[in-house]
Amino acid sequence: xxxxxxxxxxxxxxxxxxxxxxxxxxxxxxxxxxxxxxxxxxxxxxxxxxxxxxxxxxxxxxxxxxxxxxxxxxxxxxxxxxxxxxxxxxxxxxxxxxxxxxxxxxxxxxxxxxxxxxxxxxxxxxxxxxxxxxxxxxxxxxxxxxxxxxxxxxxxxxxxxxxxxxxxxxxxxxxxxxxxxxxxxxxxxxxxxxxxxxxx
Amino acid sequence: xxxxxxxxxxxxxxxxxxxxxxxxxxxxxxxxxxxxxxxxxxxxxxxxxxxxxxxxxxxxxxxxxxxxxxxxxxxxxxxxxxxxxxxxxxxxxxxxxxxxxxxxxxxxxxxxxxxxxxxxxxxxxxxxxxxxxxxxxxxxxxxxxxxxxxxxxxxxxxxxxxxxxxxxxxxxxxxxxxxxxxxxxxxxxxxxxxxxxxxxxxxxxxxxxxxxxxxxxxxxxxxxxxxxxxxxxxxxxxxxxxxxxxxxxxxxxxxxxxxxxxxxxxxxxxxxxxxxxxxxxxxxxxxxxxxxxxxxxxxxxxxxxxxxxxxxxxxxxxxxxxxxxxxxxxxxxxxxxxxxxxxxxxxxxxxxxxxxxxxxxxxxxxxxxxxxxxxxxxxxxxxxxxxxxxxxxxxxxxxxxxxxxxxxxxxxxxxxxxxxxxxxxxxxxxxxxxxxxxxxxxxxxxxxxxxxxxxxxxxxxxxxxxxxxxxxxxxxxxxxxxxxxxxxxxxxxxxxxxxxxxxxxxxxxxxxxxxxxxxxxxxxxxxxxxxxxxxxxxxxxxxxxxxxxxxxxxxxxxxxxxxxxxxxxxxxxxxxxxx
Ligand SMILES: Cc1ncc(C[n+]2csc(CCOP(=O)(O)OP(=O)(O)O)c2C)c(N)n1
Numbered sequence: 001x002x003x004x005x006x007x008x009x010x011x012x013x014x015x016x017x018x019x020x021x022x023x024x025x026x027x028x029x030x031x032x033x034x035x036x037x038x039x040x041x042x043x044x045x046x047x048x049x050x051x052x053x054x055x056x057x058x059x060x061x062x063x064x065x066x067x068x069x070x071x072x073x074x075x076x077x078x079x080x081x082x083x084x085x086x087x088x089x090x091x092x093x094x095x096x097x098x099x100x101x102x103x104x105x106x107x108x109x110x111x112x113x114x115x116x117x118x119x120x121x122x123x124x125x126x127x128x129x130x131x132x133x134x135x136x137x138x139x140x141x142x143x144x145x146x147x148x149x150x151x152x153x154x155x156x157x158x159x160x161x162x163x164x165x166x167x168x169x170x171x172x173x174x175x176x177x178x179x180x181x182x183x184x185x186x187x188x189x190x191x192x193x194x195x196x197x198x199x200x
Numbered sequence: 201x202x203x204x205x206x207x208x209x210x211x212x213x214x215x216x217x218x219x220x221x222x223x224x225x226x227x228x229x230x231x232x233x234x235x236x237x238x239x240x241x242x243x244x245x246x247x248x249x250x251x252x253x254x255x256x257x258x259x260x261x262x263x264x265x266x267x268x269x270x271x272x273x274x275x276x277x278x279x280x281x282x283x284x285x286x287x288x289x290x291x292x293x294x295x296x297x298x299x300x301x302x303x304x305x306x307x308x309x310x311x312x313x314x315x316x317x318x319x320x321x322x323x324x325x326x327x328x329x330x331x332x333x334x335x336x337x338x339x340x341x342x343x344x345x346x347x348x349x350x351x352x353x354x355x356x357x358x359x360x361x362x363x364x365x366x367x368x369x370x371x372x373x374x375x376x377x378x379x380x381x382x383x384x385x386x387x388x389x390x391x392x393x394x395x396x397x398x399x400x401x402x403x404x405x406x407x408x409x410x411x412x413x414x415x416x417x418x419x420x421x422x423x424x425x426x427x428x429x430x431x432x433x434x435x436x437x438x439x440x441x442x443x444x445x446x447x448x449x450x451x452x453x454x455x456x457x458x459x460x461x462x463x464x465x466x467x468x469x470x471x472x473x474x475x476x477x478x479x480x481x482x483x484x485x486x487x488x489x490x491x492x493x494x495x496x497x498x499x500x501x502x503x504x505x506x507x508x509x510x511x512x513x514x515x516x517x518x519x520x521x522x523x524x525x526x527x528x529x530x531x532x533x534x535x536x537x538x539x540x541x542x543x544x545x546x547x548x549x550x551x552x553x554x555x556x557x558x559x560x561x562x563x564x565x566x567x568x569x570x571x572x573x574x575x576x577x578x579x580x581x582x583x584x585x586x587x588x589x590x591x592x593x594x595x596x597x598x599x600x601x602x603x604x605x606x607x608x609x610x611x612x613x614x615x616x617x618x619x620x621x622x623x624x625x626x627x628x629x630x631x632x633x634x635x636x637x638x639x640x641x642x643x644x645x646x647x648x649x650x651x652x653x654x655x656x657x658x659x660x661x662x663x664x665x666x667x668x669x670x671x672x673x674x675x676x677x678x679x680x681x682x683x684x685x686x687x688x689x690x691x692x693x694x695x696x697x698x699x700x701x702x703x704x705x706x707x708x709x710x711x712x713x714x715x716x717x718x719x720x721x722x723x724x725x726x727x728x729x730x731x732x733x734x735x736x737x738x739x740x741x742x743x744x745x746x747x748x749x750x751x752x753x754x755x756x757x758x759x760x761x762x763x764x765x766x767x768x769x770x771x772x773x774x775x776x777x778x779x
Contacts, residue, residue: 200421
């Protein structure tokens with residue numbers, strides 16, 4: 001998806017209280033700046049009463065960083081992280097509905113499933129539903145294959161992503177429960193330049 | 201006379217639960233939060249609260265405004281001058297939507313408010329019931345937090361959260377929408393616990409000693425350091441800490457419109473106002489300094505002009521309580537996250553005592569130039585017609601810089617900010633971020649309730665006055681002792697100035713006819729006078745200030761006068777024009 005200079009896909013992970021209206025507050029932060037949300041998933045997290053949003057946008061890192069700070073400013077937001085695709089493990093799920101007759105007559109179903117890592121979820125007389133899970137290219141691939149055989153309906157889920165190298169939010173949460181927040185490192189690009197920057 | 205202080209209902213409820221209605225619980229909560237004044241306007245959906253208020257009139261004074269916009273601006277004036285949370289009541293539907301301008305204004309200017317709106321019965325929500333509006337969604341982008349209460353049991357906790365959120369960290373407006381059933385519903389009140397922690401909310405970032413150290417290093421080695429200060433100093437109550445920092449560092453300091461008054465205008469290191477109509481030196485020299493120290497200000501585009509030509513040569517130290525402000529507009533070298541009341545003393549301790557005489561002299565040289573080309577003409581005009589500047593200056597002399605000055609939006613606002621001298625903090629009340637015309641009259645009413653012992657003067661244009669002049673009714677009914685000065689140039693002056701400078705004098709719809717303002721004031725029982733002759737100015741100003749009670753003074757000023765200097769839109773601060 002690397003197009004427009006400097007822009008790339010970012011995965012934003014937002015941990016929030018489970019609160020009515022918060023989705024709107026978060027969405028406004030994007031719409032106000034005319035930024036399109038490519039994918040949005042919200043679900044309960046592993047921690048009781050805490051929800052987790054996965055938001056995918058295509059933007060420059062500078063814009064994403066500022067957006068994340070604005071999101072984190074919301075009263076009910078606990079923490080926001082952003083990551084490039086390289087830093088996360090992510091999946092999307094897709095369902096494909098095709099006519100059972102057509103597929104049975106004209107395709108080697110077994111090969112189709114094997115080559116695409118798909119699985120049949122429902123097989124009825126009138127139609128069959130396949131499922132695949134994977135990156136966009138992978139789920140797209142099966143569309144291309146099934147299209148000639150009269151794909152009746154297709155749906156793809158929002159992206160879910162898990163951060164590769166963090167120990168997760170669970171341990172951080174204990175810090176949030178305390179009255180005094182712990183020191184969170186906020187990166188500063190000049191930090192490692194020491195004397196070169198801080199004296200003249 | 202009663203000797204023993206009567207126990208409040210809340211205190212009683214702490215020992216044993218008391219059955220009350222949601223409305224009573226709300227008012228009890230307000231009292232426990234220290235509220236004494238409410239600005240509001242009743243209606244069907246908030247009637248149970250008003251009914252309960254009837255029995256609380258000895259503890260809570262309610263000011264009946266003439267329009268909900270007036271109510272919320274009054275709440276803002278109250279909050280800005282007193283440092284407390286302003287409280288506003290409005291009914292559902294049109295009452296609530298009339299608050300939107302004030303909410304947006306308070307949000308951008310970080311003013312702590314708690315607004316209570318009535319809402320239709322919970323079972324009618326989403327049915328397009330009479331006067332039902334989706335207030336929560338309408339106000340989401342213009343509030344720090346909002347919440348709809350549909351069950352009275354939630355009320356004490358929600359109100360406690362509302363006050364905590366409104367006044368902590370970077371302050372802001374909060375709106376609580378209460379359905380009518382929740383106002384009526386009886387429940388067991390079990391006391392009131394003020395809120396001081398919300399799991400997901402971090403009002404201020406932790407102070408990082410590392411950054412203080414780095415900031416101090418930069419400041420100590422700087423040859424031409426320059427301080428820009430904003431309202432954050434005032435909101436943090438850090439005026440003393442700020443002055444100590446300025447004096448030890450010896451660094452020239454300039455203010456944003458909302459920072460005015462954080463240190464006295466006449467302080468030797470106060471070098472003037474920043475921004476579009478700010479002073480010459482601070483703007484030009486922003487592009488010459490080597491270290492820029494921004495304190496509690498957010499680099500608004502009215503301050504920075506073109507960002508790609510803004511202080512590119514400087515290393516930037518930014519002190520702010522709101523992490524989202526750092527790097528938002530101007531790239532920061534050292535971010536000093538935190539409440540400036542905590543960070544400033546640490547920074548002051550870490551820097552060396554210094555003076556920068558030559559650098560400071562550069563500011564003085566620019567002031568000299570500005571005085572010759574602009575200020576002298578404005579304050580000592582050679583024509584018969586009066587200028588806005590001389591009115592402000594005379595007023596200032598008579599009040600010795602001690603008055604609270606509330607301004608509306610337009611040329612008069614910029615002139616007032618430029619020429620008034622502020623000896624005290626919280627004495628300049630204006631709509632800075634939103635630039636809301638119609639702000640000044642109601643905000644002055646609120647300011648008077650916020651600082652009853654001070655002289656409150658509203659400076660308003662002929663245009664802006666006509667946006668909320670119905671609040672003269674509030675002034676009348678509550679004998680609000682404010683002085684109203686209308687600077688009448690018979691134009692929507694600021695727009696006309698732009699049309700003159702940038703649209704070849706095509707004066708499209710800025711020519712404004714006005715009623716007889718003095719007669720209008722008289723209709724409300726308010727004394728007043730209109731003057732157009734310079735020789736009447738000092739006497740009438742004095743008469744106005746001596747007058748007991750409200751007074752409206754109209755001053756006819758030059759029609760086509762411009763506010764200079766000016767940084768034209770899209771130009772760099774160094775391209776500021778003196779004419
Ligand atoms: C509610 C609102 N509408 C429009 C504007 C745009 N505006 C900014 S200044 C101005 C002219 C103000 O004229 P006046 O109140 O007479 O004051 P003056 O500039 O003459 O001092 C206008 C129309 C605004 N700031 N607020």
